[in-house]
Amino acid sequence: MFHKCARTTLSLTVMLTSGLTLNAAMAQQLEEVIVTAQKRAESLQDTPIAISAYDSASIEAMGLIDAKDIGAASPYLQMPAYPNATNNLALFIRGIGNADSIVLTKDPTVGLYYDGVYAARSTGLLSDLSELERVEILRGPQGTLYGRNTMAGAINFINAKPTGELGFKQTLSAGNYDSWRSVSHLNLPDVSGFKAKLTAAFSDREGWVQNEGANEVPGYDYTDYYKKETEGYRAALRFDGIDKLLVDYSYDYSDVTSSPPYFQYSGPTGGTTVAGLPITNSFTDRLKHTRSPTGGAQTAYYLPDSTTEVNGHNLTISYELSDNLTLKSITGYRDFDDEISQNFAQAFGDAGSLEVYTKTQQDQWSQELQLLGSAERLQYVGGLYYFNENGDQMERQYLDRAAVDQMGIYAFDFFTMKPCSDGTRPGPICTDFVNGTLPNYLGEYKVSTDVESWAAYGQSTYTPDILDDKLDLTLGLRYTDDQREASRTNDGWYANSFAPGATDSSKDRFDYTAIADYNWTEAFSTYAKVSTGFRSGGSSRNGVDFNKPFDSEDLTSGEIGWKSELLDQRVRFNGAAYYMRINDIILDYLPDPVLSPQLVESFNSGDADVYGLEIDLQAAVTDQFLVGLSYAYLDYDFSNVDFPDGTDHTDTTELVWAPKNAYSVTADYELPISIGQLRFHLDYSWQDDQFALANTEFGKVEVGDYGLLNARISLADVEMGGLSWQFAVWGKNITDEDSVNYRIGSTATTYLAPAMWGGEVIFEF
Secondary structure (H helix, E strand, C coil): CHHHHHHHHHHHHHHHHHHHHHCHHHCCCCCCCEECCCCCCEEHHHCCCCEEEEEHHHHHHCCCCCHHHHHHHCCCEECCECCCCCCCECCEECCEECCCCCCCCCCCCEEEEECCEEECCCCCCCCCCCCEEEEEEEECCCCCCCCCCCCCEEEEEEECCCCCCCEEEEEEEEECCCEEEEEEEEEEEEECCEEEEEEEEEEEECCCEECCCCCCCCCCCECCECCEEEEEEEEEEEECCCCCEEEEEEEEEEEEEECCCCCEECCCCCCECCCCCECCCCCCCCCCECECCCCCCECCCCECCEEEEEEEEEEEEEEEEECCEEEEEEEEEEEEEEEEEEECCCCCHHHCCEEEEEEEEEEEEEEEEEEEEECCCEEEEEEEEEEEEEEEEEEEEEECCCCHHHHCCCCECCCCCCECCCCCCCCCCCCCCCCCCCCEEEEEEEEEEEEEEEEEEEEEEECCCCHHHCEEEEEEEEEEEEEEEEEEEECCCCCCCCCCEEEEEEEEEEEEEEEEEEEEECCEEEEEEEEEEEECCECCCCCCCCCCCECCEEEEEEEEEEEEEECCCCEEEEEEEEEEEEECCEEEECCCCCCCCCCCEEEECCEEEEEEEEEEEEEECCCCEEEEEEEEEEEEEEECCECCCCCECHHHECCECCCCEEEEEEEEEEEEECCEEEEEEEEEEEECCEECCCECCCCCCEECCEEEEEEEEEEEEEEECCEEEEEEEEEECCCCCCCEEEEECCCEEEECCCCEEEEEEEEEC
């Protein structure tokens, strides 16, 4: 399969390049892309790492409203939604990630950076991206310059800075599902070296799975699934009124009200629930209404709103000590409050309807000092880094499956924590609507965590006086000291599956990077890179024994790649092939995903070999026609995988969210007309089958392949009333692809969002 796909991609490249030769005289050159992946501004073509970037024009044309849109557009990046919430995403690059993205006691493998500040959690990532200058996706371990928890890669969100000139930009859009969006940007004029930019973003969309039924009880919440409402503000200040000094400060706030994904029952029929009713319906197509598998009728499930508030402060100070030496300080503080409610709506069949409420409070503070310098043949960066994270996370669970006479105890209202007394008080928590049985309250537990980490690093690139200055050699080293403590307590309820416990860890290690980059011509270079990275250990938040921590995992990667521009910079063709060895890989294990889906054990076991190929191709076919192709191939092998049950699972373990093949294609055409520019954009992304659960002992939990087609047509650069206008219509998933995009066990599934469409007006001065 690998050779077939590689041949297909090569054939497309040859055909496209051959066709471009005929149009060379009429095609424009591709614009240079500037990135800061190596802590300094440089051309993407001069950066010897696998990296892809989206600039502001691409973000607007592709309608990349939030981070999930970026994940859908990039074949190198998988972003499955967290099962309990649509306001949180898991991040995977090259098959390495963390599906439990909300869990405080388990770290990610993809580093998120907002203007240079590390964000330990992806909570709040789905707030509006507003006006970004650029998004960079760095693939492969970034252990030297970016540190712990970037063993898969890093994503840099770079915001546009204040211009110092009076300007205003307004975006208004509306679409189906009563959706609307408003984004306002105001740049204020320079006053004695002070510049300011203010942004406000609001949006709203109804849920596309209606949660209603004859069983509704007055006074209880039945929020539709997949609803989303956002409110966000950002203030950016810049001061450059003193020679050699540059100060940037920004504050961002976002408030997201949402509801979780809807998990449908898609398992076998004929079984019985514990309430005694047979499972008569299996739902294998995307539903528009919530339904019960016991009879198939429209059924309402108790579901209050989920809310997320995020705050962020960023202070970056740069001072030029000399023409070739700059000192930079990056100070960041972020915090969030998150309350999530999920009702799995009988999706586990015989196990009943698991309901989960999670409340998380997290704050973090970081300080980084960088020294960036250059000499005749040397460029270097050195730094010191400190990070501290504190968090508390409370979760309540209950399973609507056991009767009072089976439990021999009084039941409790799950959310109010008040007794149901005689078991007859009405409400979805205390009464099973079928036969009056009571829920199995699984209890409440709380996890607290404290992480402290510091690091020192340095990386330099040297151009030796040989080979006509075409060879660049890069060496980097980072030392990290990581300290962490965590504890779990519960409410003492005897049915609670999560016993108290405590863990602590103290780790230190070195990571390195070595790169040889050879510039064969000004337009073609190849590089070879060896690098390492690691993810910190932690604790199984939803494990039976919290006193058993899991250790860190580490990765060593070898990569060869090329950067090229052909036909007088009308074609850009970059690629990389890699091999990675992961030691003591962290896996998630569900002892019984059918009857006990709430139990998840995280542990170290075995090694994994991951290898793949990535290709990026951009071509200016004519002055008006631009096309792009990105392709990723990935494969892997496991060895020595022993599970907590004491058995070897090497042959039944898979990498999750790691499609073997994935690609995306874009096409942009611009037609000048008398009143402006008519622009057409199409993008299509496709990904192969992928696993949603590593352990296949109970059967393969697999998500099938699917593709998404998006389009946008706009009339831009229309001058009217002293303003510049743009009018657009857009559509996402315009073919209404109806495929599974998440699975838990063999019966619980979610589906892709239906076709979304709308119109947009942008005006600015």
